[in-house]
Amino acid sequence: VPDTVTLIALQDLDTSCDQLRYRMAHLHEDDVVEVVSRERDTIEAAIATARVSQEKVTARLAELDRLTDQGRAKRARLDAQLRSVVVVREAEALQREIARIDAERDEADDEGLSLLAELEALKETEEANTTSLAEVGARLAAALSDRDAAVAQLGTELEGLVHQRQQLVSALTPELVTRYEDLRKHLGGVAVARLVHGRCDGCHLDLSAVEIEEIKRLPDGELGECGQCGRLLVH
Ligand SMILES: [Zn+2]
DSSP: OOHHHHHHHHHHHHHHHHHHHHHHHTOHHHHHHHHHHHHHHHHHHHHHHHHHHHHHHHHHHHHHHHHHHHHHHHHHHHHHHHHHOOOHHHHHHHHHHHHHHHHHHHHHHHHHHHHHHHHHHHHHHHHHHHHHHHHHHHHHHHHHHHHHHHHHHHHHHHHHHHHHHHHHHHTSOHHHHHHHHHHHHHTTTOOEEEEETTEETTTOOBOOHHHHHHHHHSOTTOOEEOTTTOOEEEO
């Protein structure tokens, strides 16, 4: 097999490998994983926020309980004082204080009721989000499994190509392989171009009639070179 044939086969194979690697790096399945992960993060953040809010509400309810207990104890003391007081002015002062304590208790009761409703709503939100989280978790697991399957499939394809590549490379001299690799590195992965209708299909520039003649007159297996882009040229 002439080097030109091996080289063009190697180039086609490497182009396929590059395309496979590009597909592996830009998997649609990766995007799905990304989107579903973000969805999960949002729900987890909402659950965390709902929990913090519940803790605040619960703490405030406990504080209200404590204040109500204090108020009740104080009111009992004032009631007892009121029963033994004889001066009208003092009795009135005690009654005003008792009325103030009752008003505070009413306020605390109202606040407590609205906090209990809020707590209930927060729990419902958390429960709904927990249900969503389970659903999103299942979708994420499926997305990850799809992604892994896609990666595995492309990986197997790539392995097969890499194996074929080794066989082609072993048929070339190390010097030619080095030249090929260097060109690939500097010319966007394409080291070998074909001469198609007098045009280099690497740089898409027309060759002069003299250049075309020179390349066509090369003995089989001998490599031409594009005068414009420097790629190895086969015809
Ligand atoms: Zn060229």
